[in-house]
Amino acid sequence: MEAVVVPNAVDPERFRPRPERKRLYAEEGEWLLVHASNFRPIKRVPDIVRAFAKIRKRLPARLLLLGTGPEEEEARRVAAELGVAPWVTFHPPTPHPEEVLGAADLFLLASEEESFGQAALEALASGVPVVATAVGGVAEVVTPEVGRLVELGDLEALAEAALDLLGSPRLPEIRRRAREWALLRFHPERITRAYLEVYAKALG
Structure with missing residues (x-):
């Protein structure tokens, strides 16, 4: 039997838009950019801060870094060095990341390796x-x-891509498509069916 790759699923009830929560993390008129990880070197969190500094020069924005780990101290140092520390929030790990993600305008990921990108x-x-x-x-x-x-x-391309999306008149449509795509391709029911098909083939 040839190898079959079944992707991870995402809970659409848990992970959903929560625009009403944005005011908890950003000031009026600011864009809210979020990154979430375990802050290992492979996630390149300081690079996220460096890209954000480029974004901040052109747009009123705030960066929320959700998580903790080995690179937190370096990320804080870079934020201070580049003068963006007042607009970089370090949020401790939470059992409810959906409450933060749902409030964001954009998610940033600068990893050097990702098996999937949950x-x-x-x-x-x-x-x-x-x-x-x-x-x-x-x-x-x-x-x-x-x-x-x-x-x-x-990092220049990372910043420019973020600026392009945030400045696009199609941003509301892109946000809608983002959720539609996630639910279409990675809904738990679809992924469960894929697993059942694999098991059925394996059992023959």
């Missing part, structure tokens, strides 16, 4: 476009209709 999928299900590095399985999740993919390490 956080990006959860953002899309929350109606949040994603700008990410084109590594691993991320391209299975982030398509041109719902976000942008850039080359690893190209």
Whole structure:
């Protein structure tokens, strides 16, 4: 039997748009950009901060970094060095990341490796476009209709892609498509059927 890849699912009831919560994390008139991870070096969180500094020069924005880990101290240092520390919020890990993701305007992912990109999928299900590095399985999740993919390490491209999306008159449509895509392709019922098909073939 040949190998079959079944993607992860996302809970559409848990991960959904929550625009009413944005005021808890950003000031009036600010765009809210979010990144969520375990802050390991492979996630390149300081690069997220560097890209954000470029974005902040051109748009009123706030960056919320959800999580903690080895790179938190370096990310804080970079934020201070680049003068954007007042607009970078470090949010501790929470059992309810959906409450943060659903409030965002954009999700940023700068990883050097991703087997799939679950956080990006959860953002899309929350109606949040994603700008990410084109590594691993991320391209299975982030398509041109719902976000942008850039080359690893190209922080200028990361910032420009974010600015392009936030400045697009089609942003409301992109947000709607993001959720539709996540539910169409990664709904739990669809993924469960895929697993059952694999089991049925295996049992013969």
